[in-house]
Amino acid sequence: MGLSTTLTKPGRPGEEAGAGPTEPVADSRQPANEQVYLSLRARLLEGALEPGASLTLRGVAASLGVSMTPAREAVRKLVAERALTMTGSGRILVPLPNASELEELFAARRLLEPELARRAAKAASKRVGPLLKALQAQDDALEAAIGAGDAQGYVRANTGFHATLYAAAEAPALMALVESIWLQTGPTMRRVYGVIGTRALQDFHETALAALSDDDPAGLARAIRDDVDQGAALAAEAAAL
Amino acid sequence: MGLSTTLTKPGRPGEEAGAGPTEPVADSRQPANEQVYLSLRARLLEGALEPGASLTLRGVAASLGVSMTPAREAVRKLVAERALTMTGSGRILVPLPNASELEELFAARRLLEPELARRAAKAASKRVGPLLKALQAQDDALEAAIGAGDAQGYVRANTGFHATLYAAAEAPALMALVESIWLQTGPTMRRVYGVIGTRALQDFHETALAALSDDDPAGLARAIRDDVDQGAALAAEAAAL
DNA sequence: GCTGATGATTTGTGATCACATTACTTCGGC
DNA sequence: GCCGAAGTAATGTGATCACAAATCATCAGC
Numbered sequence: 103m104g105l106s107t108t109l110t111k112p113g114r115p116g117e118e119a120g121a122g123p124t125e126p127v128a129d130s131r132q133p134a135n136e137q138v139y140l141s142l143r144a145r146l147l148e149g150a151l152e153p154g155a156s157l158t159l160r161g162v163a164a165s166l167g168v169s170m171t172p173a174r175e176a177v178r179k180l181v182a183e184r185a186l187t188m189t190g191s192g193r194i195l196v197p198l199p200n201a202s203e204l205e206e207l208f209a210a211r212r213l214l215e216p217e218l219a220r221r222a223a224k225a226a227s228k229r230v231g232p233l234l235k236a237l238q239a240q241d242d243a244l245e246a247a248i249g250a251g252d253a254q255g256y257v258r259a260n261t262g263f264h265a266t267l268y269a270a271a272e273a274p275a276l277m278a279l280v281e282s283i284w285l286q287t288g289p290t291m292r293r294v295y296g297v298i299g300t301r302a303l304q305d306f307h308e309t310a311l312a313a314l315s316d317d318d319p320a321g322l323a324r325a326i327r328d329d330v331d332q333g334a335a336l337a338a339e340a341a342a343l
Numbered sequence: 344m345g346l347s348t349t350l351t352k353p354g355r356p357g358e359e360a361g362a363g364p365t366e367p368v369a370d371s372r373q374p375a376n377e378q379v380y381l382s383l384r385a386r387l388l389e390g391a392l393e394p395g396a397s398l399t400l401r402g403v404a405a406s407l408g409v410s411m412t413p414a415r416e417a418v419r420k421l422v423a424e425r426a427l428t429m430t431g432s433g434r435i436l437v438p439l440p441n442a443s444e445l446e447e448l449f450a451a452r453r454l455l456e457p458e459l460a461r462r463a464a465k466a467a468s469k470r471v472g473p474l475l476k477a478l479q480a481q482d483d484a485l486e487a488a489i490g491a492g493d494a495q496g497y498v499r500a501n502t503g504f505h506a507t508l509y510a511a512a513e514a515p516a517l518m519a520l521v522e523s524i525w526l527q528t529g530p531t532m533r534r535v536y537g538v539i540g541t542r543a544l545q546d547f548h549e550t551a552l553a554a555l556s557d558d559d560p561a562g563l564a565r566a567i568r569d570d571v572d573q574g575a576a577l578a579a580e581a582a583a584l
Numbered sequence: 585g586c587t588g589a590t591g592a593t594t595t596g597t598g599a600t601c602a603c604a605t606t607a608c609t610t611c612g613g614c
Numbered sequence: 615g616c617c618g619a620a621g622t623a624a625t626g627t628g629a630t631c632a633c634a635a636a637t638c639a640t641c642a643g644c
Contacts, residue, residue: 175627178419188596192597214451401625411626
């Protein structure tokens with residue numbers, strides 16, 4: 103049984119839809135609520151959870167083999183990060199940001215991410231080698247996912263590229279803000295994959311890598327801004343879908 | 344008994360320090376966890392909770408007359424918003440952002456708030472009257488708090504001014520990001536009051552009001568940016584304190 | 585065939601308890 | 615007087631239960 107994620111119009115109350123089975127975690131000495139949180143978070147980031155789908159505390163708890171309490175902690179943490187929504191009556195849903203909210207989220211990304219990129223470039227300017235290599239790997243994974251038609255892998259590799267870059271900035275507070283945004287755009291970003299190919303896309307990741315190796319923080323920031331803008335355009339298109 | 348907020352080096356385990364008594368809420372039909380959340384959040388925003396102070400779930404619960412469960416929900420929500428911190432062992436404390444984190448937070452404010460101000464100006468351009476009046480009231484309260492030596496009132500009025508302005512932008516996603524930042528800077532902002540007067544301060548709120556009534560979004564955004572910059576300078580000074 | 589009410593079920597919330605871990609206090613030794 | 619160890623108290627976590635509210639399914643009526 104999955105996460106008890108059901109679409110808004112499921113067949114029966116007990117029926118489970120979407121997201122495949124999740125192993126009962128079990129092992130590490132991490133608190134249970136953290137494990138549930140990470141599990142849900144990863145699915146959200148990758149867009150594995152359908153926007154509009156609903157989950158239940160008991161369902162989440164059962165699917166990960168824990169009690170209701172840690173499931174509650176995890177879900178409410180995600181709700182606090184706006185990665186999940188609770189209706190007034192307490193129903194938990196994967197949010198479906200409307201066009202206006204999506205615009206806001208990308209506006210915020212456009213403001214914050216170039217700054218993070220600039221800081222990363224400055225911080226890593228001494229030793230760009232390892233960073234470039236890691237970014238190249240993420241970008242390869244991204245292209246591979248596109249080639250393989252793996253929408254989930256595409257979203258994961260794309261956020262991975264940005265996350266790897268910004269990690270070099272060593273700015274935890276800014277990073278937390280950006281991650282919160284990603285969590286919110288995650289579910290819809292998956293749909294973006296569907297419109298890829300309907301537009302001529304420019305590879306700003308390549309531009310970013312070039313700027314980084316040229317030790318050009320401003321150029322890197324510009325490339326990231328363009329990349330976010332392109333993503334915003336795709337998202338706007340996908341949202342209308 | 345307060346919120347069981349104890350400084351890091353309190354007299355005895357059961358002893359309560361800081362933050363005065365809080366009425367047991369009780370009334371409205373809001374869920375208990377929300378009431379606890381709002382109560383803690385308000386104190387955090389106003390800087391009523393000393394940075395570095397520690398709270399306990401049982402203490403919070405007892406002071407508001409609820410059980411441990413809603414206290415947990417509220418505290419963890421605040422932790423998710425980085426308004427509270429949990430040590431690896433689970434101790435809850437009011438975070439004391441270091442200079443570097445403070446710089447990040449103000450950098451984010453500097454990026455996001457002018458945008459929010461610009462949007463507010465555009466959205467309210469048809470009817471600036473009521474907004475101007477509300478902002479003027481907040482600004483009067485701010486000056487009154489300064490005159491009265493009320494540090495808590497100062498912080499409340501200052502964030503109130505910004506909150507009132509940005510509310511006109513009707514951008515909930517952006518607003519949520521900014522509020523998360525305020526929650527993080529809140530405790531240290533109280534200290535800012537201590538260094539006011541040691542510097543010649545310019546009243547950018549006045550400039551902002553003028554730009555708003557002149558229907559000048561760019562000018563308003565500039566004024567807000569300057570205001571944030573000034574706040575950053577004060578905070579940097581206060582942090583060294 | 586469709587809409588409306590009614591009943592059973594599921595849902596989140598809050599409370600309480602046991603437990604492992606951590607922090608604190610106290611007391612002994614140098 | 616200061617430091618370190620042992621015992622004690624306190625803390626967050628997780629589980630379980632009762633309950634009120636809301637949802638969904640079923641079915642009667644038109």
